[in-house]
Amino acid sequence: MQDVELWSLDELCDHAFDIFEELAVDNLSAADYQRYQLHYETRGYADVLPPGEGWEELATQDLDPELHFEVQIGLTGEEGNADMVLARILLSREKDESLCHALWRGQ
Secondary structure: OOOOOEOOHHHHHHHHHHHHHHHHHHHOOHHHHHHHHHHHHHHEEEEEEOOOOOHHHHHOOOOOOOOEEEEEEEEOOOOOOOOEEEEEEEEEOEOOOOOEEEEEOOO
């Protein structure tokens, strides 16, 4: 059996940020994108989580909880407001697997 090369969770997070940065301008509303651009340095975050609901249908495959993760990217809440999730990105830790899906705020 061939060894599978895996992303670390930190690398997976960085990979998700790269995808987010490349696609955000085309997938977020102008107001959300501008808000992110203004506040990402002080309030931006990324959380790596087990895949949430709805991914198996979108990915059209069974998801392995040890290989597939959801990265939520957004802005922390301000003045007691809830965090704003701008994108949920589904990725595999397998470097050779091209699985990548994104759900964007407002879509």
